[in-house]
Amino acid sequence: MMQNIRIAIQKSGRLSEDSIDLFKECGIKLDMGKGRLKSVSSNFNAEFLFLRDDDIPGYVEDGVADLGIVGENVLVESAKKVNLVKKLGFSKCRLSIAIPREESFEGPQSLQNKSIATSYPKLLSKYLKENGIKANIHEISGSVEIAPSIGLADAVCDIVSSGSTLLSNGLKEVQEIFKSEAVLIGNKNLSAENKSILEKILFRINAVQKAQDNKYILLNAPNDKLPEIINIIAGMKSPTVMPLAVEGWSSVHSVLEEKAFWEKIEALRNAGAQGILVIPIEKMIL
Ligand code: ATP
Ligand code: MG
Incomplete structure (x- = not known):
């Protein structure tokens, strides 16, 4: 049987909710019962330790925990020797x-x-x-x-x-x-097994973050406006264009980055796009 990777997260405070949500969005279940100090995931090789945030860098340095989530402020102040694995974008x-x-x-x-x-x-x-x-x-x-x-x-x-x-x-x-901001930290000497579990976690975190930064967009446009509209959207690959039942019109589907989102929506409307639908993306694997 594969061992569990041990992940330290803040027990209760400004990092807790977003840390838990991050793992949930990664499809990693964890129970956080009242007063619990530890929880083993029922669907992933991970167990969670619920700690004071100040203690997390030290536990990760000592290898009591393999990974942890803390504020970069606490990490740097602690001067503990751990790897900063990934910035997480919350608790800014x-x-x-x-x-x-x-x-x-x-x-x-x-x-x-x-x-x-x-x-x-x-x-x-x-x-x-x-x-x-x-x-x-x-x-x-x-x-x-x-x-x-x-x-x-x-x-x-x-x-x-x-x-x-x-x-x-x-x-x-x-x-x-x-x-x-919140950061994922890791022990400097992870076992090969734990390294591969960490790779899986990072793959999922990247998919979740990517999805949060992008939206799926659907719109209708007259065919003569398509070149201009496609130029504005320029998605991951070229967008999908499908004919509508109405002669001379098409439906355009694509992925749009959250940044400059509203500017692009405006440009699309000005270019003649109609019936614009914007849909959140749950996971995005490239
Ligand atoms: P603990 O009881 O676990 O020691 P704490 O009181 O030290 O908790 P919190 O106030 O929960 O810590 O803050 C945890 C981290 O969240 C901080 O170290 C910082 O990185 C971040 N943080 C603090 N204040 C804010 C804030 N107002 N908005 C967003 N993030 C914050
Ligand atoms: Mg603290």
């Missing part, structure tokens, strides 16, 4: 410096000799060092954004996605220092 956020709203910021030098509260001392000191700034780093593990108002620090360096938490604490974001 940034690590930024924020200061009290009424203060001004004239670049990194405004931080000279200041004290900065953060949960990311390594990432912050790298930024300060690169900019030749000396500052006091106060490492705190949570609620960083209240540090200036209680007099603990002059500034903070924290995770931001919309900025509303900063705003409600009287702070403004002045400098992004690191961009993050």
